[in-house]
Amino acid sequence: MKLDLKKLKLRKVNETLQSIDPKRNNKNYTILNPEGNHAICAGLTDDIDITVKGHVGYYCGGMNQNANITVEGNVGTGVAENMMSGKIHVKGNASQSAGATAHGGFLIIDGDASSRCGISMKGIDIVVKGSVGHMSAFMAQSGNLIVCGNAGEALGDSLYETDIYIKGKVKSLGADCIEKKMDNKHLKKLDKLLKKAKLDKVKPKDFKRYGSARKLYNFKIDNVSSY
């Protein structure tokens, strides 16, 4: 089913996609003429396939549950923001804060993601085929951020328990983020996620793993007098 944003209002398109009757409705949708509109495919809850033909604005696929969204273009700020489950595949580049605060699901970005990719992520898996900008994985709590290109300044600043895997160069690490040993368990996990992103030729051993030094967020009894 085709939904043309030149003919339909954005609210109508999102309402259609948010109220799917599994017995009666089509499960495949194409959105035409997105023209940089914000909040396209936000708040979806059903297991449906959507292809967006063009560039979109902010918060595309925000709060997504179950839906499989493909954007054939670039995305603005906060793609997959607070995603719970499902999959979002961006075929172009992503602006800042991709996958912000997302609890689950899978986000693939074929191009680059700019600053603060995976900020405060809480369980999502993000694969960026290009590079990420500064302060990526800032205060990230859980999940995996995989970057096949380079990472900008202050990667993983104030990090909690997210695993970060970078294939290229890291400009600088943020506070409490350190390089960690890649053991078999991590190689296996990385291999699985790369295959899920259809990156069969990319080798897990070419990546470096980064994580939290756990010095910032753990309470130390020695510091009790400071409180």
Added chain:
Amino acid sequence: MCGIVGIYLKSRKFEKDLGKFLSGMLVNMESRGPDSAGFAIYKKEKKEEFKYSICINNLAFEKFKKDISIKMKFSTILKNSDHVILSSKEKPKKILSILNEFKGVSLIGYGKSIEIFKQIGNPRDIVKKFNLENFSGTHGIGHTRMATESAITTDGSHPYSTGSDECLVHNGSLSNHNNLRRDLTKKGVYFKSENDTEVAAGYISNHLSNKKNLKDTLKSGLSDLDGFYTFITGTRKGFAIVRDEIACKPAVVAETKDYVAIASEFQAMAHLPGVNMAKIFEPEPGIVYSWGN
């Protein structure tokens, strides 16, 4: 919030459409700035005269024309809504002192090629009011304002110009503008408002008048201007964009063989011809991008 837009034509193909393109960009940025709007258009210069963009607000045009013709010589005076474009060989300093005698009249900008229009109100109404769609030119920049740092007035609207053929639009806010205003005032820069962006415009013009080029000026601005910003600066030859190093304020660039378009959001440029095939990228933080300069 605020929305900023700019378009620079690389070829002559779309010169007649420049106003139409810029108008669509401003209207699409209405959601980021409903308080006031403005734009600067650079036209192919024909003569060596200065063009003065003057806002006469509520003053009747005929009266203004009569009064000013007593005080100075000019070749043409053209009315566009509550703005006037005055062409004259007289130097800016003299014009400024003459205009100071008129109450409620302000000089918005001047130069050999630039024309600036700005007013309070919804961007949709502003572009209609000044017939922006009918403008042609080589490049232009525009702004839709959501007021934060100073009042909603014409003088508080963008673009700001403090030097010949120079102008600036800004998305963000500066925190050290009062100190900087004091320093620049001592150096002879004149400010009309309490606005932070006007200070940045004064800073840029001051550097440019000291024979620094635009790129170096904007680079030094990265350490001298404290706050959040994406700036687009226009000069006679082209324009440049720079974002502060934190880069909270958005910007997207679309480049084709015919034009370079800059906007706060992609939706501002979605109506431009061939934009879906354009090279689209976000300017990196702290890096000056410049075209035509």
